[in-house]
Amino acid sequence: MLIERVVNNNVVFSRDAEGQEIIVSGRGISFNKKVGLEIDPDRVEKIFVTKDFENDSRMEAILKEIPIDYFEISNSIISFAEESLNxxxxxxxYLSLSDHIYTTVSRFKEGLCLKNPMLWDIKRFYPEEFKVGKEALAIIYKKLAISLPIDEAGFISLHLVNASMDEDLETVYELTNLMQEISNIVKYHFQMDFDMESIYYHRFVTHLKFFALRLTTNKKAAANNESELLEIIKCKYINAYACVEKISEYLQNNYHYTVSDDEKLYLTIHIERLIYKTELD
Structure with missing residues (x-):
């Protein structure tokens, strides 16, 4: 690989074997190097394909501003996340998380700490990502000797959710907020708290996540024409279906989203199972 453009001592632009523009990073990778010279493969730590990023000018600005330590921290966090989350x-x-951690640490050094208003919901809806978020705080402390508050584990969790769902971060925030709203309707309808460690709660949240994602991205589930089964379920699980009707009304009034019969069916089944198992326990 040849150097095409030098960003700083740790980042250069090059091209891969297929001619795609790539970013190559590594500590001291371009030290005493000029455009046209070979990149030392022993110094390469990470390679990015630039087409994976939307805003080239912002990307290069981030690469210029952020010290290599933050890319190394992000690399460690992401490697741990991919292994833990499978x-x-x-x-x-790699860029968005490095940028986030860099700006967070910069604010922290100035005595500014942002509260995460969605922390409780992140713990509930993304427990595995939150575990990684907490480990990320340990990685940051080990590298920088800075102890960030637990709120930051929540923010990092959302970056992981965003990267695994391939949706923008604004959509992830909307998604989490919507899940919280629906979950509250269920909670107050049945006047019941749920065991967030139970497999039934996990299954309910998983279904809720995909349902909410369809709503926030305006994607309807494929229709299965389960109207006859829905009529049976309505009679069998009267209270759970009444709760689903409340959810449907709320979504129609606040999001102009019409819940389909198939979606009502599966929501009713998941809610009934959750309530039944919670009452048993």
Missing amino acids: KKLHESI
Whole structure:
């Protein structure tokens, strides 16, 4: 690989074997190097394909501003996340997470700490990502000797959710807020608290996550024409279906979203199962 453009001592632009523009990073990768010279493969720590990023000018500005330590921290967090979550995260997280951690630490050094208003919901809806978020705080402390508040584990969790769902961060915030609203309707309808560690709550949240994602991205589920089964379920699980009708009304009034019969069916089944198992316990 040849250097095409030098960003700083730690980042250069080059091209891969297929001719795609790439960003190559590594500590001291361009030290005493000029455009046209070979990149030392022993110094390469990470390679990004630039087409994976939407805003080239913002991307280069981030690469210029952020010290290499923050990319190394992000790399450690992302490697841990991919192993723990057993999923590949979108390449864009390397820049977005590095940028986030850098600005957070900069604010922290100035005595500014942002409260995370969604922390409780993040713990509930994304427990595995939140575990990684807490480990991320340990990685940051080990590298920088800075102890960030637990709120930051929540913010990092949302970056992981964003990178695994391939949605923008604004959509992830909307999604989490919507899940919280629906969950509250269920909670207050049945006047019941749920065991967030139970497998039934986890299954309910998983279904809720995909349902809410369809709503926030305006994607309807494929229709299965389960109207006859819905009529049976309505009679069998009267209270759970009444709760679903409340959810449907709320979504129609606040989001102009019409819940389909198929969606009502599966929501009713998941809510009934959650309530039944909670009452048993």
